Amino acid sequence: MNKYELLYIISSSATDEQKEELVKKINSVIESKGGQIEGTEKLGMKKFAYPIDFKSEGYYVLVNFSINPEMIKEINNLMNITDKIVRQMFVKK
DSSP: OEEEEEEEEEETTSOHHHHHHHHHHHHHHHHHTTOEEEEEEEEEEEEEEEEETTEEEEEEEEEEEEEOTHHHHHHHHHHHTOTTEEEEEEEEO
């Protein structure tokens, strides 16, 4: 299992409850694929360097976890079709 860092941005139009549900959903998806979450850090609202989908800010979340490399593509595909996620980035540590 490799260690990864996932940074994703939740749309600023999401309510606080939706943000919490989305964070729990992403963490549970990682765990269901055989991953082990080492930490989740909610960085809060931050301004974008340039507008994304006509919005200028978003809610940033950073997750550190270990998982088999084959599962990264599946998690990425799931995040691509999730409505409130604006962007995501996986980095291998």
